Amino acid sequence: MSTMALPTYSLWSRDLKHFLRQRSRVVGAVGQPFVIWIFLAAGFRGSFSASGMDYGAWLFPGIILLIALFAAIFSTISIIEDRKSGFLQGVITSPATRASIIWSKMLSGTTIAIAQSLLFMILLPFTGIGLTAEGFALSFLMLTAASMMLTLLGFILAWNMSSTQGFHAIMNLLLIPMWLLSGAFFPTEGASGWMQTVMMLNPMYYITALFQQLFFLGSTITFPAGPAPWISVTVLAAVSILLYLYSLRIVRTS
Amino acid sequence: MLLVQNIAHTYAARRGAGTRALRGVSLTAAQGDVTAVVGSNGSGKTTLFRLLTGVLALQQGSITMHNASPRNARIGVVFQSPSLDPHLTAFENIRHHAMLYGLRLGRDDISAALLDRLGIADALDTRVSALSGGFQRRVELAKALLTKPELLVLDEPFTGLDVDARESFFSLLREVTVEHRLVTLLITHVLPLATRCDRVAVLEQGTLIADDAPARLLEDFGPTVVEITTPDPATLAAHLRTHGDRDLLHLREQTLLLRNTGLRDVASILDADHPLVQDIQARRPTLEDFFIARTGHAIARAEEELLAA
Incomplete structure (x- = not known):
């Protein structure tokens, strides 16, 4: 226990201290999605129609997922910095289990993602969305699980990278399409046939569909039906387990 | 006592035979002694360090600490490049490091005597990025010592330190080794300081070519x-x-x-x-005379060592 729980707590709390002590990171994390949401919502307001909803309201859960996606994955960039600064070698030579490195990153990435998403929720009253307590609880539970999965994805990529610039480049190449093709930015039903096929190969599509359904749960808004919830949960669980097992393998063998 | 017996290590290559970094090295290091491991670049010092600290898995031979696996012993490690978090204070670095070893440390748990001895008592609340290289080394040593190690392994700890800071750090190292009955293994290029250790092991191209008290080597x-x-x-x-x-x-x-x-x-x-x-x-x-006599060449110094000198 002392080689797992306490080291995990140590590394998790250290990551949070880093985040809170970098004011520009906090401001950027909250400001960027706010700006994106305002501009997209205002820009597409007159040309968007889905379930009779305002585009700003429709896009709102998608922006929360965007926040979680970027926050979770970019939190793992600290692995590259820790390796460069020499901090990681101190962790590796300690009795802490290698799994504690994965868990600490998974928890810190998820904590930061959820905290940023909750901050963004301040804008909820301006959307006209009547979020229910049940919808809030279930959607954020779902968001927590999704953030863990996304942090694992970032962890694997960061563990094998030697430069933060390279990580940024690869992440932008991967993240933007993952989000654009998740159904968060535009409804799946309106997309062309091949695009729908591509979207269905994207795990974010299943996460987004379930998150949107849960977010509007119990409200007067009826969200377009996506894949069955059990399919989304299965995809999320399966991808998470695979990513975790692969993470464990790379930290134990490198 | 640390007992290293017949260890060897080969780094695998993508094609062809790998690189043999260590070939059947055996050495001992006693409690209360500072044992220096010297050698030029490529002699196998870093590989030995990685094997001792568990970064690399043993391919051949054995390493025991008090007749048990070193994994069961507490190992304090000081790296060549700093392993401190520059965004945290000295105390936060020490506390986080202790937690990696399963220890919860409060301020009161840190011996004031040790902090005074290390000279960092007044620097505990200072961010590491604001500390000098010499102070950072002392914080590293504090980190290593506060986990109450039995074996202390230091890899080129004098890198980047000026002559006075080196001297001060070395004296401190000798004192804490005796006081805490540590088995201290000092991997270094700095031969004048190695000469003042209790024992010196000389590595050359992965082979141990000498292992004795400095006076006996000379x-x-x-x-x-x-x-x-x-x-x-x-x-x-x-x-x-x-x-x-x-x-x-x-x-x-x-x-x-x-x-x-x-x-x-x-x-x-x-x-x-x-x-x-x-x-x-x-x-x-000097030990450098001995080194040249045995190897036919001077010890190669890292760039930082030359700058510091």
Whole structure:
């Protein structure tokens, strides 16, 4: 226990201290999605129609997922910095289990993602969305699980990278399409046939569909039906387990 | 006691045979002693360090600490490059590090005597990025010591330190080793400091070529040696040999070393005005003399070492 729980707590709390002590990171994390949401919502307001909803309201859960996606994955960039600064070698030579490195990153990435998403929720009253307590609880539970999965994805990529610039480049190449093709930015039903096929190969599509359904749960808004919830949960669980097992393998063998 | 027996390590290559970094190395290090491991670049020092700290898995041989696996012992590690988090204070670094070892440390749990000894008591609340290199090294040592290690392994800890900071850090290291009955293994290029360790192990191309107390390693050199700087070492060596069987060593490009002798003895056959003599001096033998005598080359110094010197 002392080689797992306490080291995990140590590394998790250290990551949070880093985040809170970098004011520009906090401001950027909250400001960027706010700006994106305002501009997209205002820009597409007159040309968007889905379930009779305002585009700003429709896009709102998608922006929360965007926040979680970027926050979770970019939190793992600290692995590259820790390796460069020499901090990681101190962790590796300690009795802490290698799994504690994965868990600490998974928890810190998820904590930061959820905290940023909750901050963004301040804008909820301006959307006209009547979020229910049940919808809030279930959607954020779902968001927590999704953030863990996304942090694992970032962890694997960061563990094998030697430069933060390279990580940024690869992440932008991967993240933007993952989000654009998740159904968060535009409804799946309106997309062309091949695009729908591509979207269905994207795990974010299943996460987004379930998150949107849960977010509007119990409200007067009826969200377009996506894949069955059990399919989304299965995809999320399966991808998470695979990513975790692969993470464990790379930290134990490198 | 640390007992390293017949360890070997080969780094795998993508194609062909791998690189053999260590070949059947055995050495011992006793409690309360500082044992220096010296060698030029590529001698296998870093591989030995990685095997001792568990970064690399053993391929051959065994490493035991007090007759058990070192994994069961507490190991304090000080790295060549700093392993501190510059965004945290010195105390936060120490506390987080202790937690990696399963220890919860509050301020009161840290011995004031140890902090005073390390000279960092007043720097605990300072962010590491604001501390000098010497202070950062002391915080590293505090981190390593506060987990109450039995084995302390330091990899080139003097890198980047000026001469005074080196001296101060080395003295501190000797004191804490004796006081805490540590087995301390110091991997270093700095031969003058290695000479002052209790024991010196010399690695060359993955093989241990010497392992003894420094005084014993230098026994063959006698109490004094004579170093002669000359533009033509070969001719001068031949000239000296015409006056008897001299214990000569070609030390560097333009330097000859005569072992087991003094200035008076050499002056009888070679005065300071001799055309081949640019400089002549008697001095005590050093570990560097021993190293050159055994390997045929000077110890390669890391760039930082040269800058610091």
